Amino acid sequence: MADPSVETTTSGRCLVARVSGETDYLTDPVFRLQFKDLIARGERFIVLDLSGVSFCDSAGLNVLLGAWRQADAGGAVLVLACVPEPLRRILEMTGVDHVPRVFDTVTDAEAVFGG
Template sequence: MGERPAKAGRRRVRWSRTLTGCPRKPGGHRARRTRHADRLDAISSGVGRHGWAGVVDDLPSVETTLSGPCLVAKVVGVMDYVAQPELRERLRQVIASGERAVVLDLADVSFCDTAGLNVLLGARREAERAAVALVLVCVPGPLLRVLEMTGADQVLRVFDTVADAEAALS
């Protein structure tokens, strides 16, 4: 950690250096991490900055229904790093339920980041191990663009409607 020479009238500031050796102002990364930590604390304690409603809206849910030869799992909420452990476990249970085809309905997903994408790809791997066909339906536009940009749409089968997926899987 280097120190810059002090100028007249200025106090000495110690700067940390990144891996590339470029100086970085203290607190920049820490401030972002604190906001995320606050969100994690709010969800785990049950009270968020917007009260109970803000916390409940952030928690994902997976509702399952049997439709023809497929088990339709409707994912509701946010698919991000906070929801990742719960969502991953819930999708693992859906895949292990014994059905030969699982349709993930993503119409009510309000946000998906790379952690959510990782959950979808992990669910695909779990489904392959269990010899279960896994497809996505009703994918929101922003998430569909992410799937296309990352190439995940080549690995995950995507359909417009549940009926289209059922027809392809039967």
């Protein structure tokens, strides 16, 4: 199992955060803190690149939705990109596949924010 991590880069007007590892009840505290720190940077547009997520359960989904709510409350826009198929199915089944918005690629997400 890969250690949970969030690596950030700036691309155009977006802060891109590549999330890696499993998002579950064990990594919940790690990701919750990393997302809080990420949002605290004050960036207006945040793209979570989930291509490195190998597993996500309900606790992981809750952390993602919590990050979206926190960003929204602070006036930022947080979107998901490169969502692995199993997680995409969970988002669709729970009816939260449009909140936050989901993009096929980071480039697609960046284009919405003016790259």
